[in-house]
Amino acid sequence: MGTFYNNAVCDIYIGKSAGKKLMEEIRSAKRNVKIISPYLSPFLIKELIFLHSKGIGISLITTDGIEDFYGNYDRNIDKLIIQNKHIDEEAKASRDNLIALSRTLLLTILGLSVVVLSLVFLLKEWRLFYGFVLVILLFLIRDFTVKKIKNKRIYNYTYRQLFPFKVFVSPDKKSFNRTFIHSKIYIIDNEIVYLGSLNFTGNGVKENHETRIRTTDHNAVGKIVEEVDHLFFNSNLDERNIQFWGRQLYPEPIN
Known part of the structure; x- marks a missing residue:
């Protein structure tokens, strides 16, 4: 990974509100937006979710230091992980039979x-109490049956991304990574690129x-797009596993 390009024509801005024009152009994207930012804010993630809902292609690269509780206590990456619940039909049929047996035993x-x-x-025959x-x-049989019903797993879960994103593991997380993704890069429609120090945070x-x-x-834009795409698809850096992470975020009732 690494890109060098000389004599690029560019505009430079230094100061506060450096993201004003950036956000205007992100919101006006026609085809796609690509972002690299090690830190994120919840309300800006909502901006990306809104663009995604309009059919704009979004790709995001961040790190596992993503949380920036700017202005509220929402988590942000959670909204980008969707839980899918799958039913094991054979297990469900077995559980239904156990439920029917439990009802019969109760009656x-x-x-x-x-x-x-x-x-x-x-x-007046007290020995009948032996009945x-x-x-x-x-x-006791019904109690055993009820326990089997409670422990019978009929649901399995998988997780998917709302739109493509990568969450790379930071070097201090006992990872084999030695590279911290510290770049801040914003690409709009593969035609406009922003570089600099500003994270995608409030x-x-x-x-x-x-x-x-x-x-x-x-x-210059072509070179930067090539570098970002390489980082996204071919970096070989250690990243957070979406299935493992989903299991940490969502409850997974088994039946």
């Missing part, structure tokens, strides 16, 4: 209890004193 227990009690009081031995046995685009370079230089 049998109630009916047998009524019969035994009625006979005891009508016949409750069978009631207790049926109760502070980055509004409050901080930042450096922002904007270029529409065709050759």
